[in-house]
Amino acid sequence: MPHALPLPPLDDLTRDAHVVALPLRNRFRGVDVREALLVEGPNGWTEFSPFVEYESAEASAWLAATIDFGWGPAPVAVRSSVLVNATLPAVDAALVPGILRRYPGCRTVKVKVAEPGQSLAHDVARVRAAREFVGDSGRVRIDANTNWSIDQTLEALEALAPFALEYVEQPVRTVPELAAVRDRIAAEGLGVPVAADESVRKATDPLAVARAGAADLLVIKAQPLGGITPALRVVQDAGLPVVVSSAIDTSVGLSMGAYLAASVPSLDHDCGLGTAAMFTSDVTREPLLPSGGAIDVRRVDVDVDLLRASAAAPERREWWLARVAACYRQLEQR
Known part of the structure; x- marks a missing residue:
């Protein structure tokens, strides 16, 4: 899937990113804790959260959505x-x-x-x-x-x-x-x-x-x-x-x-x-x-306090940052 927006610098996506691990009340599709990476773009906060088993080729579409919501044009809503x-x-x-x-x-x-x-x-x-x-x-x-x-x-x-x-x-x-x-x-x-x-x-x-x-x-x-x-x-x-x-x-x-x-x-x-x-x-x-x-x-x-309270372990944050970089390279090639 081609990415229509100019890509922001990779550093803008990772430098101040937060990785959280949110527990679920009930196990859902084999998941007890949901991990997600959050970053603030010019439009506001946006999310990157492909499931952990997805390879970068598939997960890169999710990164394109992260960029679209954080850096792209505002959607035109017809309902509130x-x-x-x-x-x-x-x-x-x-x-x-x-x-x-x-x-x-x-x-x-x-x-x-x-x-x-x-x-x-x-x-x-x-x-x-x-x-x-x-x-x-x-x-x-x-x-x-x-x-x-x-x-x-x-x-x-x-x-x-x-x-x-x-x-x-x-x-x-x-x-x-x-x-x-x-x-x-x-x-x-x-x-x-x-x-x-x-x-x-x-x-x-x-x-x-x-x-x-x-x-x-x-x-x-x-x-x-x-x-x-x-x-x-x-x-x-x-x-x-x-x-x-x-x-x-x-x-x-x-x-x-x-x-x-x-x-x-x-x-x-x-x-x-x-x-x-x-x-x-x-x-x-x-x-x-x-x-x-x-x-x-x-x-x-x-x-910010909730981000800190829900922060994933340091090694998980590094894993997500590496994942963003891999998906970013996929988008650069399209």
Whole structure:
């Protein structure tokens, strides 16, 4: 993905950067502590937080987003707040009400399913508890993070049919498999839309899933797509409804996502940007926590004392600085 902005000097990205390690309230996709690098650009604070297993070629898009938000043109927002969903990790059903109460006013719940080591019965119990919490008027969506086969997806959707799913997100790994799932859902009359996430943010061609007719809507994230401007191009070119989401960001990264969501002309689905509620601490005294089912669209003022309190170990800071340098070299070559 080409980087349109002139690159600031590498020293501007690393000299005063802070690396934080924020504990999660509940384990989420195998993560107990989320690390992120934060730096202040001319526009304000910005975030670099690709998951640690990503190589520099993939992570460089996240650095392009860091630069875009900190040094690039200001996005044009068409709304001042964004409705968000509650995010439910793959927890025991008994824990569901306590977790969802951290998302006051949220009418939608995204439920993690297909967790390695768990069964479909666990998923059914968790989705049932989520539906009971939000009631008949609420919305329940599920996210399998590519962990099902086509047949497993259909089996799960049949088992979860009583709970009136809003959509199923990325049940299988590839675009052809997504297309096959969508065809099978139509053939069997299950009526559950298919959303693509990994097939957008981890793809060399984020529009391939739309061209293949393999999804009913797209999950869009600012950092993996290189920033707000390129993400908006994907939205425009795909021509499908979108859900703007995050990747367990700090409130700084969520601010980037909020500005992206605020810039999408038509936004019919609640967005996955309420995840500050998943942390035990944050980097600001005014985190982007859901209130009345929404978060504000605003820049975040980082608190230096909180940065220090959440600082990662020195060797982790050095690892992140080296990672920025490696990704920077990738961007220089584009």
